[in-house]
Amino acid sequence: ARTRHYKFNVVMRNMTRLCSTKPIVTVNGEFPGPTLYAREGDNVLVKVVNHVKYNVTIHWHGVRQLRTGWYDGPAYVTQCPIQPGQNFVYNFTLTGQRGTLLWHAHILWLRVTVHGAIVILPKLRVPYPFPAPHKELVVILGEWWKSDTEAVINQAMQAGLPPNISDCHTINGHPGPLSTCASSSQDGYKLQVESGKTYMLRIINAALNEELFFKVAGHKLTVVEVDAIYTKPFTTDTILITPGQTTNVLLPADQGAGRYLVTASPFMDSPIAVDNMTATATLHYANTVSASAALTTTKPPPLNATPVASSFIDSLRSLNSKQYPAKVPLKVDHSLLFTVGVGVNPCPTCVNGSRVVADVNNVSFVMPPTAILQAHYYNISGVFTDDFPGNPPFTFNYTGSGPKNLQTMNGTRVYRLPYNATVQLILQDTGIIAPENHPIHLHGFNFFAVGRGLGNFNPKTSPNKFNLVDPIERNTIGVPSGGWTAIRFVADNPGVWFLHCHLEVHTTWGLKMAFLVDNGKGPNESLILPPKDLPAC
Ligand code: C2O
Numbered sequence: 001a002r003t004r005h006y007k008f009n010v011v012m013r014n015m016t017r018l019c020s021t022k023p024i025v026t027v028n029g030e031f032p033g034p035t036l037y038a039r040e041g042d043n044v045l046v047k048v049v050n051h052v053k054y055n056v057t058i059h060w061h062g063v064r065q066l067r068t069g070w071y072d073g074p075a076y077v078t079q080c081p082i083q084p085g086q087n088f089v090y091n092f093t094l095t096g097q098r099g100t101l102l103w104h105a106h107i108l109w110l111r112v113t114v115h116g117a118i119v120i121l122p123k124l125r126v127p128y129p130f131p132a133p134h135k136e137l138v139v140i141l142g143e144w145w146k147s148d149t150e151a152v153i154n155q156a157m158q159a160g161l162p163p164n165i166s167d168c169h170t171i172n173g174h175p176g177p178l179s180t181c182a183s184s185s186q187d188g189y190k191l192q193v194e195s196g197k198t199y200m201l202r203i204i205n206a207a208l209n210e211e212l213f214f215k216v217a218g219h220k221l222t223v224v225e226v227d228a229i230y231t232k233p234f235t236t237d238t239i240l241i242t243p244g245q246t247t248n249v250l251l252p253a254d255q256g257a258g259r260y261l262v263t264a265s266p267f268m269d270s271p272i273a274v275d276n277m278t279a280t281a282t283l284h285y286a287n288t289v290s291a292s293a294a295l296t297t298t299k300p301p302p303l304n305a306t307p308v309a310s311s312f313i314d315s316l317r318s319l320n321s322k323q324y325p326a327k328v329p330l331k332v333d334h335s336l337l338f339t340v341g342v343g344v345n346p347c348p349t350c351v352n353g354s355r356v357v358a359d360v361n362n363v364s365f366v367m368p369p370t371a372i373l374q375a376h377y378y379n380i381s382g383v384f385t386d387d388f389p390g391n392p393p394f395t396f397n398y399t400g401s402g403p404k405n406l407q408t409m410n411g412t413r414v415y416r417l418p419y420n421a422t423v424q425l426i427l428q429d430t431g432i433i434a435p436e437n438h439p440i441h442l443h444g445f446n447f448f449a450v451g452r453g454l455g456n457f458n459p460k461t462s463p464n465k466f467n468l469v470d471p472i473e474r475n476t477i478g479v480p481s482g483g484w485t486a487i488r489f490v491a492d493n494p495g496v497w498f499l500h501c502h503l504e505v506h507t508t509w510g511l512k513m514a515f516l517v518d519n520g521k522g523p524n525e526s527l528i529l530p531p532k533d534l535p536a537c
Contacts (some may be wrong), residue, residue: 001041001093001123006034008048010056010114017144018167018175024113025052025105031173032140032206033103033116040098040123046090048082055081058090059106060118061244062227062475065444067522068092069495070373070530072443075107077498077514078373080537088535098122099228100138100202100246109149109504115142115206120228129319130224130233133250134197139189141214141241141264141279142170143207153508160347160355163505169207169264169279176262176280177295189281191262193253200224201249205241208504211267211437211478213308214239214247216283217260217298221249223316227474229446230319238301240267240312242439244476244502257285259293265300267309268436268481313452313478320470328448328468329422329488336415336423337457340438340479340501340511341430343408357509358501359408361389364510365500368412370537372514373496377530388413388513413513417491419520424450426457427477428484438506440485441476444497444517447489448473454483462486476502494519 013029014021027033038044050056059073071090072078082088098120105114117138122128143166145152156163168175176188193199201221205212214221215238222235225248233250241247265278278300301308318326338360345364347355357364368375368383375383390413417423425447427440450466466486479485500512519527 001043002039003043003045004038006036006044006046008046008058009051010048011051018146020146022146022148025054025110027114027116031113032142033114035117035119035138036103037119037121038094039121040094040096043091043093047087048090049087050082050084053084054110055083055107056110056114057081057106058103058114060090060092060101060103061441062101062246063092063118064095064097064446064493065092065495066095066493067528069444069493069497070534072495073106074443074498076367076371078496079371080374080535081107082535086535088533094120097228099225099230100204100248101228102204102206102246104206109153109208109508111206111504112143112145112149112208115140117202117204119202128224129230129321129324130250131198133200134194136200136202137191139201139203140172141203141205141207141212142173143210144168144170144175153505156505157355157508158351160350160352162356165209166277168277169210169212169266171262171264171279171281174279174281177282191281191283192286193283194286195253195256198250198252201251203239203241203247203249205243205245207243209243211240211242211439212264213267213301213305214241215263215298215300216251217262217296218255219251219260219283221251224248224250226316226472227446227476229473230324231472232317232319232470234315236312236315238308238312240309242437242476242478242502244439244441245474253285255285257288259284259288259295261295261297263298263300266303267305269303316472317470318448318473326448326470326473328450328471329490330468331422332424332488333421334417334423337426337428339428339430340440342506342509342511345407357408358506358511360499360511360513362408363389363411363413363513364408365512366410366412366510372412372414372516373530374534376496376516384412384414386414386416386516388415408510414496414516415513416516416518419491419494419518421491422488423491424486424488426484426486427479428457429479429481436503437478437481438511439476439478439502440499441502442489442497442499444493444495445489446473446475447487449477449485450488451486452480452484454480457484457486491515491517492522493517
């Protein structure tokens, strides 16, 4: 294992997209940001230097941060932000993981432009459990707003309405040709291939607010890994990927020549506007003479194509091989049911007299003034309570048959878990307003997605259908609109771990909470405490 040093200079940079130019926050002037390469077992040190006027933190999405929770990155959860002019060194080891993950800013909406890939190669001389590809390419899906995203969310919070949708989706930073966004005539990203060779695409959804379908005209994709966990390979036309998820696919370049359209299109409709803005890129065969050779196109799945999404999700299984076993917890110490949803609260100061809120078990999470992790380890009182969800004065209604409890209460509450406890968590969507899936992300753990269904979870019958053999293991999972998802994990990582919807707008509205896992000694491990140089609030 090696130590890898990276320097992330957070700087402003003018960028032109959709025929207009605006300054954006970037890492090292790049959009998307630089790829972080390492091998399983490596120690990674990233020095982040903040040259902009905003507070910044970086989250290493999906990196387990075993016993280094203070380097996880969510602002006010595990650390205070890196203030303008300051710097901070993140220092973590990639234990027991290999595959694709992503890093992104974890404060306000900064991650819209501050994100990039994490590529963790297997240990030296350890092969992939599938034929080695000729080449590997990172494909980052994102979003572009012509206006300032800070203004977008501020306006939404004041008006109490959903924020504007983005002006276009992007593939490696570009809307691309034939994209349905107005006035985008750029060439976009070109994927260069040679006929007869197989490529691995490391696909990342870094969009703020959109689950996406991804397709390549005339080519099949074989899924081999999601969220840095190997899967049983399966072949498909279309992949579904939620914000925060990563998917590795093998793409055999089995056509003779030509140019082929690549599309990234929205899965669900936005509640306020029809979002049909498809981003595109092109796949080019090396022997294609002219860049203007005929383009083979493809139609992306229509909006709300639930059957396409379901068939993709149902095909996902952990590899569960001898070398990479799926260690699903079979006994459960903590059995939890969290409702996740969006509601409306009265707001006398808001333009409409009410505002949209989101919650977990009717609690809208309020960011504390100082980091919960620091408050926990240094015994600072008054920052959070460990009684999640407490006693909301509302009864849950997640039948979808009528909005009885749109009201939420505010709180900074965590759920406390003893070290090494096993947890089963049912995530139940309330589907009351704004029917949308919620891509729920848990920091610090991989979990097994053991079950999924529409309607209400039934504690008597639903568990009978759980897959406890080879369920998919991941860090971000789409909870179906009006349905539920069951996950299991082992609380083997002391610290404070954020759980939230990876649609940034829902996080902003309060769809977030945190688990606090008590300290405890693992095998051959001593207790470790946070370093002294964490930023102060
Ligand atoms: Cu990728 Cu808490 O986020």
